[in-house]
Amino acid sequence: MSDGDDDVTISRRTLLRASAGTAAFSTVGVGSAGASGSNAAGTPWFDDRCPDATLEPNMGHCVENGMEGCADDHPTTTELRSGVQAVLEEHYPDVGALVDAGYQPYFDTLEREDASYSHWINPEYVGDDAVLDPERPESVLVDDESWRSIGVMFIATRNGEEIDPPAVYGGEASDAQPADDAPIGATADPETPCSPWHYHSGLPGRFAWWYYKQAYEHDFADGDIDLPCRTPCMLHVWAIDHPESVYAHNAPPAESREQEPAAEAGFETDAEPGTDELGWDVLPDDLQPEQRPEDLTALVPGL
Structure with missing residues (x-):
């Protein structure tokens, strides 16, 4: 894929060259893979670098018990969600608006979970200094049937x-002032913190x-092709009603x-x-990267 005037293209050949002519990944970096603990060739899946990694989809909480202090009717939650709803309605109501705003397709075709909605991600917002800013959500969640935005996913970068x-x-009573990167409406108080961030x-x-x-x-252009041990911390805020939680x-x-x-x-x-259904196959060529995810899965044993 090209980025501006830089003639940079991701491809299997590029990644293989960057990894000195061998597959970009080995089976190390996977902490558990079922009862045998190894693949069919007998290669162990366990690796000290990524002890919590698994072969199957798995998520964890970035802050232990981070959901315990959260309430949908808390004033800060209400303000945050209202801000998200207003921004989606005014600026990012659907996929067409997301494309115009620089969002890129990030379909979770490999998550093997709910495939009825997709993430669209904005590299500019991932790369800026804003955190938990409804005006600049790093990712927008889209219903793949209606093609309408239904929430956002903040990414802690x-x-x-x-x-x-x-x-x-929320936070410790000793916190005299909110942190500089605190979200709108946050105050320093002794409440149990609401920190519902998760990672994969x-x-x-x-x-x-x-x-x-x-x-x-x-990243491959700088020789960085290592598979991460986990994703950054992420946080969903749903703009539509959710029976479990915002x-x-x-x-x-x-x-x-239904909308x-x-x-x-x-x-x-x-x-x-x-x-x-919204997916890779309905997008024009100019909205697709040089390689789709499935084109590169052969580089990652276990997928």
């Missing part, structure tokens, strides 16, 4: 580097983040997502919102 995620609200340590999620870094940030990890049920399809696709395609 600053200037492209992973950071320890800030609490949405399963191989599909790790690959998905690696794919983003290669396809859209061109911050729930899983998508709202289908009945909560009028987007009026138009917003890009050149024969597919129609509400009739055709």
Whole structure:
């Protein structure tokens, strides 16, 4: 994929060359893989570098008991969600608007979970210094049937580097002032912190983040092709009603997502919102990276 004037293309050949002519990944970096603890060739899946990694989809909480202090009716949650709803309605209501704003397709085809919604990610917002800013959500969650935005996923990065995620609200009584990166409406108080950030340590999620870094940030150009042990911390805020929580990890049920399809696709395609499912196959070539995720899975044993 090209980025501006830089003639940089991700391909199997490029990645293989960067890894000195061998496959970009070995089976190390996977902490557990079922009862045998090894693949069919007898190679151990355990590695000290990534002790918590798994072959199957897996997630963990960035802050232990981080959801315990969260309440959907807390003033800060209400303000944060209202801010997200307003921004999605005004600026990012559907896929066409996301494309115009610089968001890139980041379909979770390898997560093997709910495939009825997708993530669209904005490299500019991943690379800026904003955290938990409704005006600049790193990723927007889209219903693949209606092609409409249904929430956001904040990613705990600053200037492209992973950071320890800030609490949405709450903290120690000794905190005299909110942190500089605290979200709107946050106050320093002795409440149990609400910090519902999660990460993915399963191989599909790790690959998905690696794919983003290669396809859209061109890490391979600097020789950085290592599969991460886990993703950065991420936080969902659903703009539509969710029976579990505003911050729930899983998508709202289908009945909560019933809405009028987007009026138009917003890009050149024969597919129609509400009739055709949003996915790689309906996107024009100029919206697709040089390589789709499935083109590179052969480089990662276990996928």
